[in-house]
Amino acid sequence: MGRDHVKVCVRTRPTSTFAQDAIVIDKEAQTITVNHGTLEQEAEIAATGMHDNRQNSFRFQFHHVLHNAGQDTIYDGLARDVVQGAVDGISGCIMTYGQTGSGKTFTMSGDSGNYQHRGISPRALTHVFQEVNARIETAFSVNITYMEIYNEKIFDLLVDPAVNATKGDYTIAEDRAGRGVFVRGLTEVEVKSEQEALNLLYGGELMRTTAQHNLNKKSNRSHSIFTVYVTQRAKSGVSEKVVSSKLNLVDLAGSERLKKALDQERLEGRTVSDETIKKESMYINQSLSYLEQCVVALSRRNAGHVPYRQSKLTNVLKDSLGGNCNTLLLACIWGEAQHLEETMSTLRLASRMMRVQNETHALEVLDPMQTLKKQERTIRDLKQELLMHDALADRSRVVYDPYTPEQQQGIRRQLEKFVAAQGPEEEEASFPPLESVRQMREICRVFKTLILEVQGDARSALLNSAGGMGEGGLATPEDGDTREGVEGGNPNKMQGTADTLVGSMEPDNGFGLGRAPDHARPVTVDSTRDRPLSRQQQGGRGGASSAFMAGAPPAGQSEPKDGLLSPVLSASEVGDDGPSATKRHFGRSRVGGGAGGGVQAPASGTTFNDRSLLAGGAGGGPSGGRWGGGGGVVGEAKSAMYEAFKQGVGRQLNGELLATKALAKAQKEGVREQAARVNALKKQIDQLQATVRDKRLKRPSLPDVKGTADDVMDEDEFKLVTQERETKRNYKEAFEVLAKAKAKMEASAQQEEELRKDLIQSFDGYLEEKAEGGFEEDGLDIDSRAPLSPGGGIRWDEGGFEDTGSLEQAALTRVADKDQNSLAFFQAQKTRIATRNQNTLALKQAHRSKRNR
Numbered sequence: 001m002g003r004d005h006v007k008v009c010v011r012t013r014p015t016s017t018f019a020q021d022a023i024v025i026d027k028e029a030q031t032i033t034v035n036h037g038t039l040e041q042e043a044e045i046a047a048t049g050m051h052d053n054r055q056n057s058f059r060f061q062f063h064h065v066l067h068n069a070g071q072d073t074i075y076d077g078l079a080r081d082v083v084q085g086a087v088d089g090i091s092g093c094i095m096t097y098g099q100t101g102s103g104k105t106f107t108m109s110g111d112s113g114n115y116q117h118r119g120i121s122p123r124a125l126t127h128v129f130q131e132v133n134a135r136i137e138t139a140f141s142v143n144i145t146y147m148e149i150y151n152e153k154i155f156d157l158l159v160d161p162a163v164n165a166t167k168g169d170y171t172i173a174e175d176r177a178g179r180g181v182f183v184r185g186l187t188e189v190e191v192k193s194e195q196e197a198l199n200l201l202y203g204g205e206l207m208r209t210t211a212q213h214n215l216n217k218k219s220n221r222s223h224s225i226f227t228v229y230v231t232q233r234a235k236s237g238v239s240e241k242v243v244s245s246k247l248n249l250v251d252l253a254g255s256e257r258l259k260k261a262l263d264q265e266r267l268e269g270r271t272v273s274d275e276t277i278k279k280e281s282m283y284i285n286q287s288l289s290y291l292e293q294c295v296v297a298l299s300r301r302n303a304g305h306v307p308y309r310q311s312k313l314t315n316v317l318k319d320s321l322g323g324n325c326n327t328l329l330l331a332c333i334w335g336e337a338q339h340l341e342e343t344m345s346t347l348r349l350a351s352r353m354m355r356v357q358n359e360t361h362a363l364e365v366l367d368p369m370q371t372l373k374k375q376e377r378t379i380r381d382l383k384q385e386l387l388m389h390d391a392l393a394d395r396s397r398v399v400y401d402p403y404t405p406e407q408q409q410g411i412r413r414q415l416e417k418f419v420a421a422q423g424p425e426e427e428e429a430s431f432p433p434l435e436s437v438r439q440m441r442e443i444c445r446v447f448k449t450l451i452l453e454v455q456g457d458a459r460s461a462l463l464n465s466a467g468g469m470g471e472g473g474l475a476t477p478e479d480g481d482t483r484e485g486v487e488g489g490n491p492n493k494m495q496g497t498a499d500t501l502v503g504s505m506e507p508d509n510g511f512g513l514g515r516a517p518d519h520a521r522p523v524t525v526d527s528t529r530d531r532p533l534s535r536q537q538q539g540g541r542g543g544a545s546s547a548f549m550a551g552a553p554p555a556g557q558s559e560p561k562d563g564l565l566s567p568v569l570s571a572s573e574v575g576d577d578g579p580s581a582t583k584r585h586f587g588r589s590r591v592g593g594g595a596g597g598g599v600q601a602p603a604s605g606t607t608f609n610d611r612s613l614l615a616g617g618a619g620g621g622p623s624g625g626r627w628g629g630g631g632g633v634v635g636e637a638k639s640a641m642y643e644a645f646k647q648g649v650g651r652q653l654n655g656e657l658l659a660t661k662a663l664a665k666a667q668k669e670g671v672r673e674q675a676a677r678v679n680a681l682k683k684q685i686d687q688l689q690a691t692v693r694d695k696r697l698k699r700p701s702l703p704d705v706k707g708t709a710d711d712v713m714d715e716d717e718f719k720l721v722t723q724e725r726e727t728k729r730n731y732k733e734a735f736e737v738l739a740k741a742k743a744k745m746e747a748s749a750q751q752e753e754e755l756r757k758d759l760i761q762s763f764d765g766y767l768e769e770k771a772e773g774g775f776e777e778d779g780l781d782i783d784s785r786a787p788l789s790p791g792g793g794i795r796w797d798e799g800g801f802e803d804t805g806s807l808e809q810a811a812l813t814r815v816a817d818k819d820q821n822s823l824a825f826f827q828a829q830k831t832r833i834a835t836r837n838q839n840t841l842a843l844k845q846a847h848r849s850k851r852n853r
């Protein structure tokens with residue numbers, strides 16, 4: 001076991017405008033000095049020409065400072081050891097930390113379209129499988145999980161995003177003997193090859209971006225954790241030891257301040273509300289600040305309480321921070337002047353991390369199956385030894401199987417003879433011959449039974465004689481006493497059965513039915529009738545209460561000594577609605593409790609509903625995504641591409657959108673006209689009603705035949721009333737037409753929104769596909785439209801039909817010629833692109849069928 005400090009390295013993102021005056025890197029001493037004065041200080045210095053004594057120069061020392069370093073340097077110089085440790089049985093964790101855009105994802109995952117620029121994760125998988133394949137004497141099992149923590153909620157990246165949306169939150173558990181901290185319920189996939197592992201890595205990344213579209217959450221606003229579990233045991237099966245380790249590859253969310261996050265999102269054209277961004281920033285900052293609190297607590301000489309449980313991130317990383325783990329922190333910084341504040345904060349946390357110490361040792365556990373097998377082998381060997389020993393000692397009658405009832409009876413008869421023997425000679429003759437320790441043990445056991453029987457007989461004889469000496473004197477069969485044993489007038493039988501229990505051995509060598517003791521009687525309805533029922537019993541419903549009513553204690557519960565049946569649930573547990581309602585209540589209160597820190601986690605399906613999707617996606621233009629920034633297509637160029645896309649690849653979809661838009665507009669106009677008609681009719685009704693009312697007030701009253709006054713309508717008034725009735729009918733009809741027209745208009749508007757969203761998504765996919773051209777730079781040309789079938793297939797090309805099997809083979813040969821190790825990466829990319837295309841297609845089809853419903 002060894003104690004090691006967390007290794008901390010700083011990586012600068014290459015930039016042409018590196019703030020050389022403000023950030024001074026000493027590669028020899030591995031230090032960074034930041035000359036960071038506040039704006040007020042600088043203004044003050046400019047105005048007065050005098051420096052104040054506030055510190056504005058900070059020097060940080062790290063294990064490594066890598067300026068303009070390539071991906072190879074990062075992996076071979078830093079990450080390789082951690083991965084090697086994980087294969088050797090010591091868990092490892094590599095974390096990237098820093099502000100958005102500083103190169104965290106580039107460092108961890110790299111460029112998925114470029115083999116040379118692949119990051120730590122794909123390289124680590126190559127490394128792991130190289131070791132697994134090389135160590136032929138060891139049986140490895142490699143399992144993978146991939147998750148992200150977004151707004152303090154865990155998302156499984158190895159399942160469809162829709163599954164995550166319906167699933168409740170996952171729980172974090174700890175297995176001290178094996179895998180350490182893990183997330184219960186997360187999909188864990190066993191992988192047999194590097195390519196399978198790479199497929200999961202890229203598949204998970206694809207899930208992140210798919211969820212980005214569907215849930216409007218952005219991948220760089222979440223923490224992602226890719227975990228590789230390695231279990232190894234000796235193939236020979238001689239050792240029952242199992243060594244477990246894991247490798248956590250953590251890409252943390254951007255650590256910038258809220259204002260910067262807002263500016264950045266706006267710049268990238270992300271179409272979500274400020275509230276959403278604020279909420280994301282709040283969760284990110286909260287979890288990073290808890291991470292910092294843990295690091296501060298751990299960096300103290302005597303680390304007391306470490307607040308791991310405050311956030312999901314720190315809880316999941318519990319054993320990577322101050323636990324049994326080789327931890328490497330890669331702090332990524334952007335060396336430009338405008339990012340100085342973020343750089344300072346990154347360097348501060350990184351330098352604190354330098355003080356954190358971890359304990360590293362391989363975790364060995366015993367495989368229960370192997371242990372059992374080993375013990376079975378030992379027993380078999382020992383039995384053989386014993387047989388040989390018996391044969392040599394002429395003890396051939398010794399048996400090692402359990403004694404049968406007949407053999408036990410034989411011992412019993414011999415012992416009875418021995419007990420009945422008179423004098424030493426008889427005793428000697430009746431003494432059972434001793435053959436083995438096992439036989440001696442069995443003799444003792446049978447002897448014990450005999451003694452207990454005699455004791456029991458003596459006790460019951462005493463009791464019977466005491467009972468017979470009571471009121472009625474000594475009981476005789478003539479007295480009509482029907483007690484067992486007495487009935488037949490055989491005192492021996494009475495003694496023999498009085499205390500012989502059901503299944504006990506009887507003196508005549510058989511198993512008697514005996515008599516169950518009183519205390520062994522089951523509780524009957526009668527026996528509980530007199531007992532007062534507790535409140536819970538009276539109030540309980542369902543299974544538990546019916547068990548009470550039948551008088552039987554609930555399964556698994558014994559009857560309490562005081563005679564009262566114990567309640568299934570305590571009073572506090574049983575609510576008015578019975579036990580199940582109580583459970584529901586607990587469930588709710590637990591949810592409430594889980595939302596600690598004053599912020600309630602979003603209930604699944606609440607935050608990420610269709611409406612928020614519409615709000616984000618239907619913003620009128622293509623969503624920013626990864627294309628919005630980081631050197632991608634920006635602003636006007638992107639709009640121009642979008643326009644071109646609408647006229648080209650997306651023409652059909654755009655045509656549909658325009659037609660639907662026109663229809664929606666015409667329908668809106670129709671609704672407006674119909675609403676005017678309805679309003680006019682309403683006005684007409686009001687006027688008619690007023691006129692009729694007026695007329696009714698003015699007309700004279702005439703006495704009727706019964707002498708009471710009654711209203712008589714003149715012709716004019718009759719006409720008006722008829723007209724009013726007619727207008728009301730027209731109004732009703734017009735209103736119904738209006739309602740139908742409105743419904744149609746809303747459906748068209750919705751269809752328009754969906755088409756627009758489709759168009760934007762297709763555009764995003766189109767851009768991404770274009771960007772896959774990165775392979776071409778490398779000479780690894782992957783055709784994203786070609787079907788991914790190992791046997792090949794036929795595809796349409798400009799020149800006509802082509803056999804893609806031979807094309808694929810040619811591409812593979814080219815890749816292998818260039819670098820044999822890149823084959824798995826190449827294949828995984830093909831799978832990723834094919835999956836992405838399938839996802840896009842499925843998404844479009846789902847939208848279509850929804851629209852047509």
Ligand SMILES: Nc1ncnc2c1ncn2[C@@H]1O[C@H](COP(=O)(O)OP(=O)(O)OP(=O)(O)O)[C@@H](O)[C@H]1O
Nearest residue numbers: 013014099100101102103104105106107220254630
């Ligand atoms: N060391 C580097 N060399 C070359 N390009 C880099 C380097 N670091 C970052 N980049 C480029 O900078 C851009 C932003 O990097 P990246 O996405 O890795 O940043 P990030 O810190 O992960 O940001 P986010 O928090 O948004 O995910 C990418 O286009 C990436 O290719």
